[in-house]
Amino acid sequence: MSAKPVPTRITDMLGIEKPIIQAAMGWIARSQLSSAVSNAGGMGIIETSSGELDAVREEIKKMKTLTDKPFGVNVAQAFVRDPDIIQFVIDQGIKFVTTSAGDPMKYTGMLKEAGLTVFHVVPSLQGAMRAIEAGVDGLIVEGGEGGGFKNPKDVASMVLIPQVCEAVDVPVVAAGGIMDGRTMAAAFCLGAEGVLMGTRILSSAESPVHQNWKDAIVGADSTDTVFLNRSGPGPALRALRTERTDRIQKEGVENIFGEFAGTQDVYFGGNLEAGIALTGQVAGRIKEVKPIAQIFEETIEEYHRVVSGLPR
Template sequence: MRFDNDVTNQLGVEVPLFSAPMGMVAGPALVTAMARAGGMGLVPGSLPVPQVRDDIRRVREGTDRPFGVNIPLAFAKDPAVVDMIVAEGIGFVTTSAGSPARLTPILKDAGLVVYHVVPTLEAALKAVDAGVDGLVVEGSEGAGFKSPHEVSTMVLLPLVVSRVDVPVVAAGGIVDGASLLAAFALGAQGAQMGTRMLASLESGVHPDVKRAVVGAREVDTMMYNRAIGRPMRVLRTETTTRTDGTDPRPLLAEIRRTYDDGDLEASLAQMGQVAGRVDDVLAVEEIVRATIADFTERLSALAGSYGVVAGARG
C-alpha cells in the first residue's frame, strides 16, 4: 500500500512510520533499517555531539533514504548539536522534553522540518504557536519519561487532532496494523513505534532485554516515580518496586548494565504497556512490512463489513 498524506509528503518517506529515538537502543543499525524499509528512522540526539555526528554518518553510509534526528531539549544541553545537524544536511528533526519555542525558530530558519513531541493538548497548542510543522502525540502508555498529566493515546490523539491544523503522528501503544489503523481512525497520519522496535533484531540492546519485552504481559510495566511528579514507564522488577519514589539517578547511571549486559535488575528498563502485545523479535523490515500488510487487510475488511451498511443508511 502506498501512503500519500501530509506526513509522507513532508518527509519524503514511503510509509508514515517512525522508529522512536531511544538512546542506547536506536543505534545506526536500527535507524538505517527503518529508512531502508521506507519509514522514518530517528537518531537519538541526547548523546554527546561527536557520537550523534558519528551515528548520522554511519546511517548515511548505509542508506540514501531520508532519516532524522531527535533533540530532547531537557537533555541535549550542548547548543552545538543544532549546528552539527544542519552541517550534516539533516532535513527532519523531532524535539521533545522541553519548550518548542527554544529551538524551533532556529531549526526552521535553517530549512528543517520540525515535529514536536507532546503529552497534552496544552503542549500541542504551544508547539503549534511556536511554528512546528507537525506533532508526535504521545500517550501515557508509552515507554520512558512521561508527563505527570497521564493521558492515554485513545483520549489524547483525537483531542489534539480536533484542535490543530498540522499533521499528527501517534505514539504510545502502536505495535501492528490494528493499532496503526486505530490511530488513523482517530485522526493521525502516521505513528511512532518504540517498544516494538526495542524488540527488533537491529535494536542495540542485550537479547535478554528483547526477551523481556516478548515475555511481558500488559500489566508488567509501571509508572515509576509517579508520586514525586517525575514519572517514567519502565518494566516492573524487584528493583523498580523497591526503589519507586526515590531519586532515580543512581539507577539510571547503571543503564548500560541493563541494555548492554542484560541485567534487568541493575537499572530502569524503559518499556511501554504494548510490550504485552509483542510476541517475537523480528527484523525492522519485517515489522514494517507486516504492519502495513495488516493495516491494509484490516482496512479492506472494515470497508467490506461496514461500507455497504453505512452507504445504505446515508
C-alpha cells in the first residue's frame, strides 16, 4: 500500500508523486539511477558535471526508454563549456532543468523562453536573491553538510533554509543532510516544500557506484567526512574521510581538480584512495543499502508519523 501523498507546489509544478529530487552527481546520475528515482515517484536528474556531453546525450535518450515519468537535467555551468547543451536539452523535450555552479543569469532566460521549469542550486541568501532576479521558478537550497562541491563559506541547512524561505516566494527544495522522513519533516518545518537527496540515493541498491563506497557510507560516522579546499584555489568540497582526503585537509593541494584524475577508480573500481569520494555528513545516519522505491516509501510514511506526532 502506498504512503499517503504529500502534495506541495513542488509536486504540482514538476508533475511528480513525491516531493523528492535526486542530486545530479557527476558520472553517477545517469539513466540507471535516475530512471529508478523517477519510477519511484521522485524526480530523476541526469548530470552534466562529468563534462562528458556525448555520453549525457545518450543517457537522456536512454531515460525515455526506461521511464514514462517526469525527469530533468542538471546544467552544471562550471563544468559545461558547450552552450549547445542548452539547445539540446530543449530539443529533447525536457521540461525541468536545474542549474548550478554558476551565474543563474546565464541560462535561465533561454530556458524559460523555451517553456522549461528552472530551479537554481544556491548555497547562500545572496545566491538565492540573484537567482530570483534571474527569474527562476524555484530554488534548491543546499546546506554545507551536503556532499560535493560547496561554497567555502558554508552555512548549515538549519540556518540557511529558513533564511531563504523567509526572503523568497518561490518554492524551495531543501538539500544537505536529508535522508528520511524525519529530516524531510524538519525541512518542511523550516519552510521547504521538497527535499533533495544525494548520499542516501548514492548508497541505494540501484546506484552504479562500487560496493566499497556504499559499504563505507553504511559504516561511516557523522564525523567521517571532511571539508576540503576552503581557501582555494578552486571550489571547496565535502568528501568521505580517507587517508588521502585527511592528507589533503591537513596539507592542502595546488589544484583540487587534479585529485579527480582517479574518479573512475574511486566510483566504479572501489579504490577509495585513488581520488575523492564526494559524500555528505548524513552518511553517519545511513545504516543499510536499500532500493530507491523502499527509501522513498519509508521516507513518506515516516514523514507523516513525525508530523502527526509533533506537539500541538
